[in-house]
Amino acid sequence: MPILFRKAFRIGPLVLNFTPKGFSSWGLKIGxxxxxxxxxxxxxxxxxxxxxxxxxxxS
Incomplete structure (x- = not known):
């Protein structure tokens, strides 16, 4: 079972996701x-x- 690194930074409802290779994705979380x-x-x-x-x- 490999160990995965993932870091998420929250700025209000905006969530930025990072992996060891850099920026991965962004998302919204409201409630x-x-x-x-x-x-x-x-x-x-x-x-x-x-x-x-x-x-x-x-796509």
Missing amino acids: RWSWNSRTRAHRYDLPGPFSWRSKGKR
Whole structure:
């Protein structure tokens, strides 16, 4: 099992994601709803350890 490095910086609702190679993606998180620029998937946090995610689209 490889060890992965990932760092996220939050600036209000904007989230910037970085990996060892540099900038990875950005996203928005407003309350329980979030969106990621790389996967273009919407996610909604549900109570407990559950969440719902759309399939997203990649061009």
